Amino acid sequence: MTMQGVQGEERTDLTKAESREIRRRSLRLLSSLVKPIRARLGIGFVAITIAQALRVAGPTLIALGIDQALPAAMKNDWTPLWLVAGAYLLSAIVTAVLQSFFIQYAARTNQNVLFDLRQRIFKHTQRLSIDFHETYTSGRVISRQTNDLDSIKELLDSGGNEMIAGLLSMIFTGIALMAQNQGAFGILLISFIPLGFLTRWFQKNTKLEYRKTRVASARLIVHFVETMTGIRAVKAFRKENANQEKYDVLVEDYRYVNARVIQLFGVFDPGLKMIGNITVAAILFIGGSQVIHGDLGLGVLTASILYARRFFDPMESIAMFYNAYQSAGSALEKISGVLEEEPSVPEPANPVALNNPRGHLAFNDVEFHYANGKTVLPPFNLDIPAGQTIAMVGTTGAGKSTLAKLVSRFYDPTHGAVTLDGIDLRSIANDNLRQAVVMVTQEAYLFSGSVAENIALGKPGATDEEIVAAAQAVGAHEFITSLPDGYNTDVNKRGGRVSAGQRQLISFARAFIADPAVLILDEATSSLDIPSERLVQIGLQTLLAGRTAIIIAHRLSTVSIADRVLVLEHGRIIEDDSPAVLIAGTGKFSKMHKAYRDSLV
Amino acid sequence: MNNNGTVATLLRIFPYAKKALPRISLGMGAALAGQMFALSIPQFLLHLVNSLASHGTIAKLIPLVLLVLLMGALEACMTLLRRWFVLTPGTHVEAGLRRSLYAKLQDLPISFHDRWPSGQLLSRVTGDLSLIRRWLSFGLVLFIANSITIVIGLAVLFSFHWILGLIFLVCSVPIWFRGYRFEKEYHTVARLSQDQAGDLATSVEEAVHGIRVLKAFGRGDFMAGKFATDADSLLKTELKKAGLSANILIYLILVPEFAVGLSLFAGVWLVASHQMTVGALVAFFATATVLRWPTESVGFLLSMTQDAKTAVERFFEVIDAPVDITDPEQLQTITKPLGRLEFKDVHFRFADTAADKPDLLRGVNLVLEPGESVALIGITGCGKSTLTALTTRLYDVTGGQVLVDGIDVRDLSREELRSHIAMAFEDATLFSASVRENVLLGNPDASEAELKQALEIAQAQFVYELPEGLETRIGEEGMSLSGGQRQRLALARSVAAKPEILVLDDPLSALDVDTEAMVEAALRTVLSTTTALIVAHRPSTVQLADKVALLEEGRITAFGKHSELLATNAHYRYVISSLDEEAAK
Structure with a gap:
């Protein structure tokens, strides 16, 4: 099994090679995030270096105070004391100011990184093709963009600054100790040995556990989102208890892996403290003996102890950073996986400009089958002249929607090419293509915001007049004005208050305002009542004038406005002619039409 | 938004944490004990330095060093105990909250779900709850233990010499003022940031659920633009938060250091005028060093508390929502269902x-x-x-x-x-x-x-x-x-x-x-x-x-x-x- 992209995302038992590859992928992402902010990092680094250096100077100044200024003061020479204390105060002020500056500065840097990453994932998931979304599920895409990003935010927020400050503090403290008391420094070096073992142990154990937490939390989110979006069905079919049981298990799984991770840290952190305190005692012993032998001043001993203690102070925040880093690392693995996915319908490298499209469509030796090899459309040719209105009929699964999706480039054909005005769709820039070809599907999704905003989605920046005109054209104006706030009515989550038919009318208006050269209607009127559909039909006659249209409809009433009917069966076009000719004939369509007429009263 | 408000809000979470409370209190005790062991180390230093100053011997040195070692080891053990006490119960509380929220959401009528974007619900069930857990098992415990440590530490500082203690006490006054103001300002921003994070989650959800429409109209970039605007507002709020934290941190770093600087002057003068021993001065500085971390931690503990308060508020916004479609008190049943x-x-x-x-x-x-x-x-x-x-x-x-x-x-x-x-x-x-x-x-x-x-x-x-x-x-x-x-x-x-x-x-x-x-x-x-x-x-x-x-x-x-x-x-x-x-x- 490969780990390319999002494959094997839920696995936690990775081989060494897979782990390495994933780590490399995460690091590549990380370095690409850091690249644009190198300069900022540099400035921040300088500020924090100065602040920490000054801070570390503290105990040395205290040592000077005790070993130099005190004897001088005893001889009534107060100058050294003034100097030492003054220097201490000054360094305290500069440290605090720099540190505070650094925090704000680092926050800006972190937020920029986060912003960058957020945008990248958002844009990338928008770029990824429909087939990705169909298999990856929306809950996981959401989980990547919420929960996983949160854990990276946590790393940046708390961890980053403190870790850098802490590391620097340790380095400077070490240097100061080395300069003043080599014996004590030697002991500090020895303490690195158990420190190394402890860290290695922690690192090894947490890596796996963190991966598990990411998987567990994603499952939790998927289930949660599904319940909330399907709440009506949940209630109607009394799924609450079964849901709760499943959810409780997921919550407990998540809690368990989470607790495991926290427990590991609960051993790591006291371990660090233990090593630190033993080191302080050892330094105290060595330093004390040195004082007894007269090799060391009391002030330097004080400084050594203070340094030793301070040396280990940041260990806790570094450990916490490391903790956050592990957690964020697993999140980064998942995110980099999504970012690694390539759209199966890629943007052309050298797009051909499509100016004033007329809408001439041609399928040249087009064939389409799914990744699993199942053929949906065997090879075929089809030419649709500009301005023609085509009706596609056929049973479910005959390939009508697939054909429509090839025109709107949700998919690319497996073989052959679909061309618009003679240009292969694959070489038209996405934006350019979407202006020319618009598809309205049965699933009329509304975004939170007003009705007007939802219509304007078809043409960002549309004026109010244009929006009203579009609504009028498709017969949606009347019901919209009867809504509580008319065009400004908030459609709410998933169109809670707007009926399915009304949603379809709004999405119709959305297509109308987009004014494309090629319009595809895939079951776009299925939920409309007859009066509404009648209005839409009238609207369609003006709407479709001068543009190419492909209409997929179950109701044959739509066929009356078509110039040409295609009957599909098992992916093949079995009939292709004007409606009148087909009805008069003896083929499949003629039979369907007869049955349909009989169904009417 | 005042002190009372914070306490009252946070107290509401305790019924959910009842089972964990004994262990959380024990954890607090362990944290405090650990700090006390750390604070005791300078006392031994005092004797050690004084004995060294008066020509001590290795024989005298050894027992004192061993005592310091013992205290240090105990401090580490207490840290282990604290974590052991609080961590597992904390995760249980979090899981419990998560279950209650879900149960409540399933119980709430459709009209509630019509109003609430599920992104806002999602951010409550994930980020908010882990914030509450961390506050309970970490923030709360340390906040109380560290506050007590600071008070006791201050008393210890006084014990070395009242002048030195007074310097610390006086210097700390601005912290209290800043801390009070910080709490008020930070709360507003914290709430805003969590709400904006919820809005962002909603945008993410809609963009995913509406992917077909966005693709059909080629509006991916348009949505990304809107998303960027939202993400940018969140960024600005986060920066405001960081600004406030940085502001209070100045005081939290500066005040102890400033006090140490003043004490350096006063202490040397006191020792020179024989009002204090060298050992006491060394111990004083060592104590001040021990107190450094608890003092600085107050800053992030305060912001953590405010974040937790906001999270609790957001949690109860759902829990308190009226379920106006409930089962009746007097249940009737249909014994022989006909279907009329x-x-x-x-x-x-x-x-x-x-x-x-x-x-x-x-x-x-x-x-x-x-x-x-x-x-x-x-x-x-x-x-x-x-x-x-x-x-x-x-x-x-x-x-x-x-x-x-x-x-x-x-x-x-x-x-x-x-x-x-x-x-x-x-x-x-x-x-x-x-x-x-x-x-x-x-x-x-x-x-x-x-x-x-x-x-x-x-x-x-x-x-x-x-x-x-x-x-x-x-x-x-x-x-x-x-x-x-x-x-x-x-x-x-x-x-x-x-x-x-x-x-x-x-x-x-x-x-x-x-x-x-x-x-x-x-x-x-x-x-x-x-x-x-x-x-x-x-x-x-x-x-x-x-x-x-x-x-x-x-x-x-x-x-x-x-x-x-x-x-x-x-x-x-x-x-x-x-x-x-x-x-x-």
Whole structure:
């Protein structure tokens, strides 16, 4: 099994090679995030270096105070004391100011990184093709963009600054100790040995556990989102208890892996403290003996102890950073996986400009089958002249929607090419293509915001007049004005208050305002009542004038406005002619039409 | 937003943390003990340095060093204990909160879900709850332990010399002022940031769920632009938060260091004038060093507390939301279900309807006798779907009654009511589960034959051709199935539930003509024995039903056979027939 992209995302038992590859992928992402902010990092680094250096100077100044200024003061020479204390105060002020500056500065840097990453994932998931979304599920895409990003935010927020400050503090403290008391420094070096073992142990154990937490939390989110979006069905079919049981298990799984991770840290952190305190005692012993032998001043001993203690102070925040880093690392693995996915319908490298499209469509030796090899459309040719209105009929699964999706480039054909005005769709820039070809599907999704905003989605920046005109054209104006706030009515989550038919009318208006050269209607009127559909039909006659249209409809009433009917069966076009000719004939369509007429009263 | 507010808000979480409280208190004790051991080390230093200053020996040195070692070891053990005490209970509290929130959300009526974007709910169930956990097992524990440590430490500083203690006390005054102001300012920003994070989650969700529309119109970039604007507001709020933290941190770093600087001067002077020993001065500085971390930690503990407070508020916004559709106190049951459905002077208006607008339903009277099927007809938006939602109490009537077998639906438990009535919705929701589980949702104990029959009636035999047949997991929201396939599964589900009453909301809209005809033929056998309310748009669907009810202006204005209404009612003709007839000609 490969780990390319999002494959094997839920696995936690990775081989060494897979782990390495994933780590490399995460690091590549990380370095690409850091690249644009190198300069900022540099400035921040300088500020924090100065602040920490000054801070570390503290105990040395205290040592000077005790070993130099005190004897001088005893001889009534107060100058050294003034100097030492003054220097201490000054360094305290500069440290605090720099540190505070650094925090704000680092926050800006972190937020920029986060912003960058957020945008990248958002844009990338928008770029990824429909087939990705169909298999990856929306809950996981959401989980990547919420929960996983949160854990990276946590790393940046708390961890980053403190870790850098802490590391620097340790380095400077070490240097100061080395300069003043080599014996004590030697002991500090020895303490690195158990420190190394402890860290290695922690690192090894947490890596796996963190991966598990990411998987567990994603499952939790998927289930949660599904319940909330399907709440009506949940209630109607009394799924609450079964849901709760499943959810409780997921919550407990998540809690368990989470607790495991926290427990590991609960051993790591006291371990660090233990090593630190033993080191302080050892330094105290060595330093004390040195004082007894007269090799060391009391002030330097004080400084050594203070340094030793301070040396280990940041260990806790570094450990916490490391903790956050592990957690964020697993999140980064998942995110980099999504970012690694390539759209199966890629943007052309050298797009051909499509100016004033007329809408001439041609399928040249087009064939389409799914990744699993199942053929949906065997090879075929089809030419649709500009301005023609085509009706596609056929049973479910005959390939009508697939054909429509090839025109709107949700998919690319497996073989052959679909061309618009003679240009292969694959070489038209996405934006350019979407202006020319618009598809309205049965699933009329509304975004939170007003009705007007939802219509304007078809043409960002549309004026109010244009929006009203579009609504009028498709017969949606009347019901919209009867809504509580008319065009400004908030459609709410998933169109809670707007009926399915009304949603379809709004999405119709959305297509109308987009004014494309090629319009595809895939079951776009299925939920409309007859009066509404009648209005839409009238609207369609003006709407479709001068543009190419492909209409997929179950109701044959739509066929009356078509110039040409295609009957599909098992992916093949079995009939292709004007409606009148087909009805008069003896083929499949003629039979369907007869049955349909009989169904009417 | 004052101190009281914070405490009162945070206290509300304690009933949920009851079980964990003893261990959290023990953890607090361990934290405090650890700090005390750390604080005691300088006391031994005092003796050690004084003995060194007066020509000490190794023999005297060793016991003192061992004591320091012991204290240090104890401090580390206490840290271990603290973490051991609080961590596991903390995760249990978090899990408990997470379960309660979910249970509450499932209990809340549809009207609540209409109002709340699920992104806002999601951010509450993930980020917010882990914030609360960290505050309980870390923030709260350390905040109390560290505050006490600071107070005791201050007393210890006084014990070395009152002048040195006073320097620290006086210097700390600005911290208290800043801290108070910080708390107020930070809370506002923290709330804003969490809400904005929720909005962002909503944008993410919508962009994912609406991906087809965005792709069809090529509006991915447009949405990304809007998303960027939202993300940018969040960024600005986060920066404001960082600014406030940085502001208070200046004080938290500066004050102790400044005090140490002043003490350096005063201390040397005190030792020089023989008012204090060198050992005491060294111990003083060592104590000040021990106190450094607890003091600095106050800053982030304060912000953590505020974040937790906001998270608690957001949690209770859901928990406190009224569940106005509940089971009655005096439960009634239907002993012998027949399937008679009656609407009696039913009124309904949405809570946020403007006062000058009339009710959506204004006195609906309709009776469905057992086994009778009625098609509900009316123009788009006239309230047909809402009327069907009243039957299973997805909404409650605002006037009048809905009766099942003569009993008001509000007198039945929701569980029982919904076992008598099965619904199929216009937008078919499928869950991430196998085909079998999805179809048997309302009747998990159904036999294999019943399952097969339901699938046949809904013409959903296509499921047998799926990779793993009935065991195939259908993706979230049934994404990998077509609209027509989803609709047929939803129909099969409602049939498999074997209810006395079927409520079908335009159940065949996504089907092609051939399939529709087959489903209708099969459905007739079910409908001959089952009471059914069917929202319909097409004449073909209407013919499934025995009778037709016309919903117009919030009332049933006509009721009878299709052919009768067609002959006598102009509005009915307008709604149901003209277009298709024209087309047929």
